[in-house]
Amino acid sequence: GQQLNQSPQSMFIQEGEDVSMNCTSSSIFNTWLWYKQDPGEGPVLLIALYKAGELTSNGRLTAQFGITRKDSFLNISASIPSDVGIYFCAGSSGAGSYQLTFGKGTKLSVIP
Amino acid sequence: GAGVSQSPSNKVTEKGKDVELRCDPISGHTALYWYRQSLGQGLEFLIYFQGNSAPDKSGLPSDRFSAERTGGSVSTLTIQRTQQEDSAVYLCASSPPPIGETQYFGPGTRLLVL
Numbered sequence: 001g002q003q004l005n006q007s008p009q010s011m012f013i014q015e016g017e018d019v020s021m022n023c024t025s026s027s028i029f030n031t032w033l034w035y036k037q038d039p040g041e042g043p044v045l046l047i048a049l050y051k052a053g054e055l056t057s058n059g060r061l062t063a064q065f066g067i068t069r070k071d072s073f074l075n076i077s078a079s080i081p082s083d084v085g086i087y088f089c090a091g092s093s094g095a096g097s098y099q100l101t102f103g104k105g106t107k108l109s110v111i112p
Numbered sequence: 113g114a115g116v117s118q119s120p121s122n123k124v125t126e127k128g129k130d131v132e133l134r135c136d137p138i139s140g141h142t143a144l145y146w147y148r149q150s151l152g153q154g155l156e157f158l159i160y161f162q163g164n165s166a167p168d169k170s171g172l173p174s175d176r177f178s179a180e181r182t183g184g185s186v187s188t189l190t191i192q193r194t195q196q197e198d199s200a201v202y203l204c205a206s207s208p209p210p211i212g213e214t215q216y217f218g219p220g221t222r223l224l225v226l
């Protein structure tokens with residue numbers, strides 16, 4: 001089946017630093033999604049990408065849909081303590097497909 | 113509240129007992145999903161309901177797992193004869209039509225099987 005490799009698994013950064021994480025796939029996806037999960041909560045959608053090469057921002061977050069459709073990255077600029085959490089990438093392979101494949105997550109810790 | 117709600121928040125049970133987990137999707141959302149999240153892992157798809165169509169049960173790990181969705185709204189995930197490896201967070205999500213739209217997650221039920 002489809003698999004997503006998400007890296008890094010965890011990160012410790014100083015407040016104010018920029019962060020980058022990425023996902024790669026063994027197969028093509030037509031939609032890439034980035035979610036954040038806080039402790040004790042369900043994942044919350046941050047950014048959705050629907051077109052190869054698309055670059056989308058949401059505040060301090062920027063994500064790109066790789067041109068090969070097999071990868072995506074998420075950048076967080078000027079990190080703050082509330083950025084702490086686990087970030088998941090997810091991909092969907094077909095138009096109108098409901099099936100999402102999730103990466104294993106990147107755990108972000110921000111040192112004040 | 114306007115979000116997906118799940119109950120109970122936490123459940124501790126003994127091996128061999130049955131458990132029922134409940135999900136209330138966002139009003140008007142026709143699609144409902146169940147996922148399982150084990151410690152340090154991503155989300156594992158379990159089952160998908162869309163309107164009145166037959167559910168996609170392809171992700172259910174064994175015949176001890178079953179789910180229903182009554183009246184196109186509330187869903188119950190049932191695990192029979194629980195095993196220790198069933199311990200995980202069970203997440204429910206819903207999405208509006210059309211198919212493929214963004215999934216909105218509930219807070220999850222943390223299940224611990226002793």
